[in-house]
Amino acid sequence: MxxxxxxFSVSDPKRIETLTLNDLAFGIFASSTTSSRLEQMFATWYQDIPNLEIFSVTDLKLDKKSLEKYNNLNANVNIYNYSYQNGSDDWSIAQTYQGFYQNELLRKYPNKKWYIFGDDDTFIYKDSLIQILETVNSSEPHILGRSFLISQEDLLTLENPDPNFQFIHGGSGLCLTKPFGEKILPKHKECANLYPGKVSDLRLMLCLQKFDPDCQKYLSWKDGFNAEHPTQESSVKKPPISYHKIFGKDALQIWNAVHTExxxxxxxxxxxxxxxxxxxxxxxxxxxxxxxxxxxxxxxxxxxxxxxxxxxxxxxxxxxxxxxxxxxxxxxxxxxxxxxxxxxxxxxxxxxxxxxxxxxxxxxxxxxxxxxxxxxxxxxxxxxxxxxxxx
Structure with a gap:
């Protein structure tokens, strides 16, 4: 027997405004080997997104026919390949130029309330994302997601180390209000030359601290943003907002568990x-x-x-x-x-x-x-x- x-039971957080996908712009950072990853994402959570930009530092070598079969799913997508010939590896280039990509999204969609950033292995649940964003005042500067403390290794390289310094994990998804984006993203050229070797999500907050020493007040860790695969994360207590390290069939399996049509x-x-x-x-x-x-x-x-x-x-x-x-x-x-x-x-x-x-x-x-x-x-x-x- x-x-x-x-x-399990769930309770809703307090809503302070009503949002739709039209109030959001999405930016995805892609790698040079990402064609198969993108195909899985187009088949799943990219559906119904009206404003989606995909940025890469190298030629994505996309299988256009594979991606085009998904273009009837209400999504409007721009895919950009930016070529930088400076001798660095793809990862290092991506960390340096993600501030540029983020500023580009703000420039192309200046009237959105939220700007959502993720990697090509980030899976986002749009319904629960909107639910949590509706509990935050989008007219104020905020950055939401999964927060992490700066590592001891990174602390040793800073002039004025703060062991309590936090940043939002990019693979879990970065959610920026327009007022927050306007504070830091136009400074992307200055930020690109700061903190070489640091990951872009940490670099974003470190750079902001240069211009606003009290920047930690804008950061908020919300339950549901996950830095790992579902089987690696702890048991879900609230509706998930995102997962990271989603490869191969993972996206379709996660989609089958949340989406019926x-x-x-x-x-x-x-x-x-x-x-x-x-x-x-x-x-x-x-x-x-x-x-x-x-x-x-x-x-x-x-x-x-x-x-x-x-x-x-x-x-x-x-x-x-x-x-x-x-x-x-x-x-x-x-x-x-x-x-x-x-x-x-x-x-x-x-x-x-x-x-x-x-x-x-x-x-x-x-x-x-x-x-x-x-x-x-x-x-x-x-x-x-x-x-x-x-x-």
Whole structure:
């Protein structure tokens, strides 16, 4: 008999303004070997972003045909290759010129409220990102994300070391309000020559400190920004905002755990599972009492070690309709030989799920009761991918 040990609930932070994706501009820093990474991201979280810029210091060697097949997913994208022949390696060049890229995004989209930056292996949950940004006053200077203390190694190279100095981790995602960007980004040329060898996210805050010694007051660490892969991070307590080091099939597996869509006539229906996705739950099978871990929508694994080998979802979370094809009865997802059903229950609060009372029908099936999210109707707007070389 299968039984859960606990379940999860979520509470919303206080909203102080309403935002949409149109209020945001996204900038992605790409490497020279990133074509396959970009294809995974175009197929997943890049969808529906109206303002997306991809910057690289070297020729991306993009497979245009692979990327173009995603240009009908409401995304408008500019891809830029900047060539710098100064003898440095790609990594060093990228650290030096990321301030330039950031300033370019602010220049091209001067009327946005937030500027979001990430790497080509950064995965962002747009719904929870907007939820957290709505709790911050965008008319004030702020930089949000996952904060880290400066390392002892870096402290030794500074004239006036401060062991409590913090910066926002770039791979987790940097979120800058326009007032913050206007404080520091126009100074990118001065910053580019400061602190050589330092990573760009640390360099950004160190440079700002040169002009504003009290710069730490603008920094805010928000739960949900993650610097590692989902299996390497601690258990999710709130809806995730981002993950880092997402390679290969990782993006699609994460997407399958949070995104459902289908066509209803000419309308594209979308469901976001962001209040449930990746939450750890444990149950036992029969009399063995061997715990089985379940990361919602993502992975089944034996024991309580999520880094262990397991079975990832092989399908998205797909709807099952009644005979009239008008009402969703429940959702289904496949994990290898296992079937997982999500039964829609209105008597549960949003973010709470539990094992169904009529659960076990076979050794390869289990059911969860979930307050299923409301489908949102969207439309297809053919996007455009523009390539710009040797700028």
């Amino acid at each position: 299968i039984s859960f040990l606990f379940y 289908w066509m209803k006539g000419n309308d594209r229906m979308v469901v976001s599972w962001v209040n449930y996705t990746l939450k750890d739950r444990y149950f036992s099978i029969d009399e063995t009492n061997v715990p089985v871990g379940f990361m919602f929508g993502y992975k089944l694994f034996i024991g309580e070690d999520r880094t262990s080998t397991g079975i990832y979802a092989s399908t998205p979370i797909n709807p099952i309709f009644d005979k009239t094809n008008s009402t969703i009865l429940r959702y289904h997802q496949r994990f290898g030989q296992y079937d997982v059903y999500y039964n829609c229950r209105d008597d549960l609060d949003d973010g709470i799920f539990r094992l169904s009372s009529n659960n076990l029908k076979s050794e390869t099936l289990f059911e969860l009761d979930v307050n299923c999210p409301t489908p949102i109707k969207t439309s297809f707007k053919k996007g455009e991918i523009k390539y710009n070389y040797n700028l």
